[in-house]
Amino acid sequence: MPAKSQQQLKLIYALRNKYKTKKKAPKKFKWVFDKEWTKDVKMKKLPKTTEIKESIVLSFEKFNSLNEAVIEPGEYKEDLKKALLNLDTNNINIETINNSVKDLGFKFVSRQEWIDSLPDQEEKDNVPPTNNSPLGFSYAGYNYHTDDICFIGDIDAIVSTIKNINKRDIRFNSMFFNHLNMVLRHENIHRIQKSKRGDVGMTALKANPATKRDEYLSNKDEIMAHARTLLDMLLDFKSKEDVLNDLKHGDIKHPMFSDYKKIGGDVYKRFVKYIYMYLTPENK
Secondary structure (H helix, E strand, C coil), X not given: CCCCCHHHHHHHHHHHHHHCCCXXXXXXXHHHHCHHHCCCXXXXXXXXXXXXXXXXXXXXXXXCCCCCCCCCCCCCHHHHHHHHHCCCHHHCCHHHHHHHHHHHCXXXXXXXXXXXXXXXXXXXXXXXXXXXXXXXXEEXXXXXXXXXXXXXXXXXXXXXXXXXXXXXXXXXXXXXXXXXXXXXXXXXXXXXXXXXXXXXXXXXXXXXXXXXXXXXXXXXHHHHHHHHHHHHHHXXXXXXXXXXXXXXXXXXXXXXXXXXXXXXXXXXXXXXXXXXXXXXXXXX
């Protein structure tokens, strides 16, 4: 297959110059040394860029320079169970709960505490309301000003949920810890993004996820974290092979995927790319 754009051709020549031979190139870039990509191809006759049909996953080995790697967060479910299931039920309050999970790098706070922790007025104004979630907390956030991961909700509801966790049925416990783990993984991606960012600021908290959802989902940091979160949810009931097949056809049936597909453009392509990278770590 010959190069389809000037951008792609430049990438091929740049990678050939960098690695010199196919043998020295990493697996994900060996393709650039295949002669078919440049044979009889004239730079001036190519468009600057090329559009990829949204029904086909971007072939990252062949079309993208992966200058960034997806961030793979840890797995916290068993540690969460140990921390919260071993609490003394006669002495459970928000302080003992937060003390039990502090080594996991997060805490439970009220909405007002979360608002008070944000120094930027625009960020304060964008904090969504809480709801009566059966899980106790309503949502979570990473405060990149203080490096805190917070699970936000009504404190009494959080304490009640955790205090009675041993009294709930197995299905509820499984759902609770799966969700807690998934959200903590999401927020830890943001924490790692911040640690790699240096002096470059983050802006995700400036978009209200309820009233400005497209803007919020389009934030580059959120695209990666949401790609990991969606995949975590899908892999609860599908194999990697099935998810990859659905991805290749743009046919993942989930509201989050529909939201990104509706946004479209580079945001959707990046979202799909991240899911693909998470599914196929061997191609990193």
